[in-house]
Amino acid sequence: RQAVNEKGPLAGKKVIVTAGGTVERIDPVRYISNDSSGKMGFAIARAARAMGAEVTLIAARTDEAPPQDPEISLIRVESAQSMLEAVTSRWDDCDILIKAAAVADYRPMHSADSKIKKSGDTMTLELVKTTDILETLGKMKDSQFLVGFAAETGNAEFYAKDKLVRKNLDLIVANDVSSEGAGFGTDTNIVSIYDAGGLVLDLPLSSKDEVARRLLSLAAERISGVA
Numbered sequence: 357r358q359a360v361n362e363k364g365p366l367a368g369k370k371v372i373v374t375a376g377g378t379v380e381r382i383d384p385v386r387y388i389s390n391d392s393s394g395k396m397g398f399a400i401a402r403a404a405r406a407m408g409a410e411v412t413l414i415a416a417r418t419d420e421a422p423p424q425d426p427e428i429s430l431i432r433v434e435s436a437q438s439m440l441e442a443v444t445s446r447w448d449d450c451d452i453l454i455k456a457a458a459v460a461d462y463r464p465m466h467s468a469d470s471k472i473k474k475s476g477d478t479m480t481l482e483l484v485k486t487t488d489i490l491e492t493l494g495k496m497k498d499s500q501f502l503v504g505f506a507a508e509t510g511n512a513e514f515y516a517k518d519k520l521v522r523k524n525l526d527l528i529v530a531n532d533v534s535s536e537g538a539g540f541g542t543d544t545n546i547v548s549i550y551d552a553g554g555l556v557l558d559l560p561l562s563s564k565d566e567v568a569r570r571l572l573s574l575a576a577e578r579i580s581g582v583a
């Protein structure tokens with residue numbers, strides 16, 4: 357565990373971090389998910405706590421166990437819908453929300469109550485769009501500072517800027533998950549951070565802990581108006 361600086365740049369601030377990949381049930385033993393490991397979100401939660409914030413970590417499926425820190429409130433969720441409920445119910449009491457989770461864009465239209473038995477040679481699964489959590493929060497935004505992630509496999513800058521505007525975010529962290537040392541499962545990342553005015557910070561290959569600290573320092577400066 358890192359030393360907590362109770363007088364740190366985020367002292368007294370409430371930070372919510374989402375991490376991991378959502379799980380969308382097909383039946384009680386099968387689901388749709390993605391490759392998110394949870395590492396980036398965990399690094400952000402630890403760094404925010406070390407900087408003095410009151411941290412809530414909302415974690416979906418992750419490869420490793422979340423930080424075992426009694427000073428980080430942990431909420432486990434499964435689906436995009438349950439993550440939406442967990443964040444919106446805490447939204448009024450939040451200063452900074454960082455959405456590092458990989459949320460499923462579609463979920464099975466029907467989730468069976470009992471295990472589906474095999475039958476024909478082909479099977480079709482009908483999917484419906486999930487609610488976009490960040491877009492929903494962007495519309496509800498009051499004084500909260502909202503940060504999104506954009507994991508892309510090409511044209512990262514273009515897509516990230518589009519998401520920043522469309523979801524009414526304060527910052528977006530873009531990473532090209534096809535580059536070596538970046539993205540899912542690794543301990544490092546290569547990111548570019550944008551605001552509505554353009555590029556704010558380019559971080560070459562860095563540990564996820566370092567990316568977390570730099571991102572939170574930016575957020576801290578901006579909410580205190582120092583930027």
Ligand code: CTP
Nearest residue numbers: 455457459460486487488489490504505506507
């Ligand atoms: N996000 C969300 N709710 C969703 C989908 C995405 O809150 N239903 C959030 C993610 O947590 C991330 C950001 O939106 O912080 C960008 O996610 P991404 O998958 O890159 O963008 P999408 O808008 O889903 O667009 P696409 O997958 O088509 O690139």
Ligand code: CA
Nearest residue numbers: 458459460461
């Ligand atoms: Ca998506």
